[in-house]
Amino acid sequence: MIFRTKPSRTARPALRRVRTTVAPRPLRHRLDPARVEEIPFRAGDGVRLGLTRVDSGDPGRPAVLLLHGHTASADMFLLPETRNLVDVLLDDGYEPWLLDWRGSSRLPYNETGRRYTYDDVALYDIPEAVAHIRQRIGDRPLFVVAHCIGSLTLALSLTAGLVPGLAGVVSQGVFLTPKLAGRTSLRMSVAGELMKSRIDHIPVDFRGVGLWSKYTPLFALASRGADCPDPTCQILHNSAWGSGASLFVHENLHRTTHDRLAELLGPAPLWILPHLRRIELARSVVRWNDTDLRYRALPPNALDAADRVDTPVLLLSGSENGLWLDSQRLCHEVLARRQPHLDVAYTEIPGYGHLDTFLGRGAALDVFGHILEFLGERR
Numbered sequence: 001m002i003f004r005t006k007p008s009r010t011a012r013p014a015l016r017r018v019r020t021t022v023a024p025r026p027l028r029h030r031l032d033p034a035r036v037e038e039i040p041f042r043a044g045d046g047v048r049l050g051l052t053r054v055d056s057g058d059p060g061r062p063a064v065l066l067l068h069g070h071t072a073s074a075d076m077f078l079l080p081e082t083r084n085l086v087d088v089l090l091d092d093g094y095e096p097w098l099l100d101w102r103g104s105s106r107l108p109y110n111e112t113g114r115r116y117t118y119d120d121v122a123l124y125d126i127p128e129a130v131a132h133i134r135q136r137i138g139d140r141p142l143f144v145v146a147h148c149i150g151s152l153t154l155a156l157s158l159t160a161g162l163v164p165g166l167a168g169v170v171s172q173g174v175f176l177t178p179k180l181a182g183r184t185s186l187r188m189s190v191a192g193e194l195m196k197s198r199i200d201h202i203p204v205d206f207r208g209v210g211l212w213s214k215y216t217p218l219f220a221l222a223s224r225g226a227d228c229p230d231p232t233c234q235i236l237h238n239s240a241w242g243s244g245a246s247l248f249v250h251e252n253l254h255r256t257t258h259d260r261l262a263e264l265l266g267p268a269p270l271w272i273l274p275h276l277r278r279i280e281l282a283r284s285v286v287r288w289n290d291t292d293l294r295y296r297a298l299p300p301n302a303l304d305a306a307d308r309v310d311t312p313v314l315l316l317s318g319s320e321n322g323l324w325l326d327s328q329r330l331c332h333e334v335l336a337r338r339q340p341h342l343d344v345a346y347t348e349i350p351g352y353g354h355l356d357t358f359l360g361r362g363a364a365l366d367v368f369g370h371i372l373e374f375l376g377e378r379r
């Protein structure tokens with residue numbers, strides 16, 4: 001066993017202090033700035049997060065909360081270079097809300113400051129955001145569209161009963177039955193060795209790291225057999241932060257998105273891996289904090305508590321998901337067998353990988369229609 005120690009909040013200070021401010025870096029979008037309301041917002045435990053509402057001018061619309069994946073940010077739903085999910089939701093009569101939870105690359109916590117586990121996201125970030133939105137929208141319907149770890153942590157919040165009464169949930173990539181690509185699982189053990197070498201996160205921006213650094217071997221490993229010469233693309237597309245998985249189907253990205261990858265996906269903290277490893281071994285979303293009573297509201301095993309899911313769920317996945325493989329199909333099968341009363345559907349997007357289901361230049365055409373159809377039937 002590589003991971004014997006628990007991630008510690010009092011561990012030695014981060015090695016590379018990139019940002020010291022907790023203010024989120026500015027969003028990049030092409031909306032009218034007057035319509036973008038950035039709300040001063042703190043999670044239930046006081047950590048400063050980002051919460052953004054896009055004003056549609058119509059106060060009666062159903063709201064849709066968007067949850068990004070780990071190391072991504074709300075920017076993934078706002079790409080100026082494509083027809084993005086926020087565009088599509090606005091045009092179809094919804095009010096988009098975007099949460100930058102503590103794993104966002106717009107926030108500093110992946111690189112510096114207070115460490116966390118996914119328990120904190122499920123217990124403090126998502127429920128507080130939902131409560132805040134509810135306060136603002138009253139009894140209008142509230143949907144959630146969640147990607148990757150945003151969806152996995154939402155699964156933990158949902159099965160804890162912390163976000164009751166949602167109108168529906170769209171989950172992309174992974175939900176209650178995480179299954180990581182084989183090489184990913186193997187290389188997660190390598191991370192323990194990296195941590196011993198005083199590397200505490202995997203950067204993605206080669207320009208920020210320099211040619212000769214302790215990270216050079218990681219980039220060299222990722223470049224093996226790569227078709228694309230861009231080192232940031234290599235470490236994400238070819239190696240998913242050194243894990244060996246693949247995050248997207250290369251040709252599905254717009255050239256501009258491709259060249260912005262280092263901005264759209266930040267460094268991955270290695271200290272989160274013990275929790276991810278435990279989740280992977282359990283093939284379920286499991287709580288990290290077993291003895292700390294603050295986390296007792298979370299179920300030890302979310303799949304075992306799936307009967308607490310009280311909202312319709314659409315499980316989405318690209319057919320070529322190179323990180324979570326067929327986790328969503330598996331989730332649909334398991335829930336159909338174990339919890340036949342739940343309203344759970346599965347839709348597979350042919351030719352898509354993981355991130356490109358939202359970042360892809362053709363996502364509005366190939367993916368977002370499925371989301372709108374699901375929301376439209378329940379609004």
Ligand SMILES: [Zn+2]
Binds near residue numbers: 230233237250
């Ligand atoms: Zn590339």
